[in-house]
Each structure stands twice: as structure tokens, then as C-alpha cells.
Amino acid sequence: MKREYRMQNRIIAASLFWLLASGFWLLADTTSAEEIPQKEIVKTPKVHIVKEKDTLWDISKKYLNNPFKWEEVWDKNKSIANPNRIYPGDNIVIPGAFDDIEVEPTPIQVVEEIDENIIPPLPLVALQPPPPPPPPKIPLTTVTALASAGYIIQKEIEKGIIFDSPETRTIFGIGDTVYINMGVKEGVKLGDKFTIYKPLRVVTHPITYKNMGILIEVLGELEVKDVRENSSTANIIESFATIEIGNKLKDREDMAVPMIDPAAKIEPKGIKGYIIDAKDQRDTVATGDIVYVDVGTESGASAGDRFTIFKSEGQIGKKAKRGEKMEVPKVVIGSLRIIKPK
Known part of the structure; x- marks a missing residue:
């Protein structure tokens, strides 16, 4: 009888041990690791x-x-x-x-089980994934294209000129040494940089006949290496076009290319104007050609703005009576984008 009682005790103890072990594994199974978001x-x-x-x-x-x-x-x-x-x-x-x-x-937040008698349950809100990053901005044009395009200035801005060179050549590029007619008297210091340019022509508005200014082309940039009383020695550090003796100098201009968002929505600004000249002084232009318009920063234009090009309204037709203005509808003939507003 004692042996049977001992045997029963052993069976009960083993059963309790198995239940405890099972409970441990059940508890372990209910405590799963946080999901790792993909x-x-x-x-x-x-x-x-x-x-x-x-x-x-x-x-x-x-x-x-x-x-x-x-x-x-x-x-x-x-x-x-x-x-x-x-x-x-x-x-x-x-x-x-x-x-x-x-x-x-x-990261997905892990919600721990709490005692409902202490704090009421909180509503679960589905977490939304973050929005995708915006596409990278791209340059509006190249430095060379931006510089060679030139722009119209209201008045002459010359500070000096390239008047000579120790080189035997008359055409210069990056790394060449030239002499400029500015020195200590003009406040020039070692390391000063100047933009090299040349005036191209006076621009007249084709509709109003107003003098719009002087069209200039940016040729490059130089840096002063030696300063004397009324002249200096300089090295050409940027060249966008042919540089020659006699080319003019002005305060250094930043030629940073504007960056634009290719996915940005284009909002109309209601700006109107005219094409007043073309770089090559042609009457007709095509894709890729540089033109100049009579709108700028004062009109609200900025780099990257697009404009639709129309034929003028109200042209006189070939069969119209002399002096009679014939109504002609707008005809879209192209588009352009501002690369350097002034």
C-alpha cells in the first residue's frame, strides 16, 4: 500500500513538472519577437x-x-x-x-496587454508608410551654355580690360596669363576675381522701339596673381568662349546653374511679353536656340519658368485693305524656358 502511494506521488509530481514546463513554453510562445518591418x-x-x-x-x-x-x-x-x-x-x-x-x-509599435480594470483600451490606428522621397533636382542647363547665352544690361559695367599678355598669342584660354589695366589705384588686391565679357550690340524692342540695353556675352573668369600701381597680372581660371586682348572686365558674377524639380507642377503666373532678340541675330529660331525676352525678375519671372510662344494677334493680312487691322487668332508655335532672369 505504501509503495502504491509513493508511486502515485511520483506520477503527480511528474505531471506537475510537465504542466509547469508546458506552461513555460506556452508563455514563451505568446511572447513573440517584434516584427521587423520590410x-x-x-x-x-x-x-x-x-x-x-x-x-x-x-x-x-x-x-x-x-x-x-x-x-x-x-x-x-x-x-x-x-x-x-x-x-x-x-x-x-x-x-x-x-x-x-x-x-x-x-517601425511598427508593439502594443502591450494591459489590465482593462486600470486603463480603458486604446483604439488601434493603422500606421501609414512614409511618403516616397522627392525625385532629385536636376540642373536647368550647363555652366557653359549659361555663360555663353549672355544677357542684356541697362548700361555699361566695365571696370577694366585685358590690355596685353606675356604670351606671344592673342587668343587665350584656361591657364594663360594676361595683363589687366587695374591695380592698387583701383583697389585691386591679390586673389581678386573678375568676369571677362564682351558687348555684342544694342538691343531695340521690336514692338515699342525702346532701347532695351546692351547684349553682352560672358567669356570667362580671371584671378589676380600680382598687383602693381595701375596694372595687374592675372591668370585665366575659367573659359567659356574665345578670350582676346581688349575683352572687358566686370565684378565677378556667380555662374551657378539653377537646379529644378523635374516633377514640380507648373503653375501659370499670367506673365506676358515679347521675344526681343536672338543670340545669333536671326529672324527665325529653332529648338535649342537662345533668345531674349522683355520679362524678368520685376515681372515675377524666375529660372525654370516656361512660356508658350504665340504668333501675334491682329496682324494685317495680305488681302486686307490698306490700314485695316484683320483679327488673327493665336497660333502656338513653340515654347521656351527662362535660364537666367535679370
């Missing part, structure tokens, strides 16, 4: 950084598997004035090609 993949437009010897033909072949799609790439990148001239460091947006970017999601 990273979200967001697609952004692919941007190619131009390298030496790159062409739109090669870029189209690389990303679009078809070199004949170079015109689509050119059309997507309005900052490229000439498809045959792209430069190292330029950013080219590839139409129809994207990069996958991993975005860190918001």
Missing part, C-alpha cells in the same frame, strides 16, 4: 552623369537598348541646347528608366 522600394527617375566622350547615342543604347531613341532623351532634357554638345558632369534624365531606392519604413 524596407519599401521606391522608383525614381534614372539620372546619368555625363563622362568624357559620352554621346546621347551611347547613353540611349546603354539605358534604353536602342541608340535611335537619343531624340527622346534629348526631348526629356530641355537644358541641352545642342544634342551634339554635352559635357562631363552634366546630368541626363533617362525617360522610362528608373532607380530603385530603399526607404526605411516607420
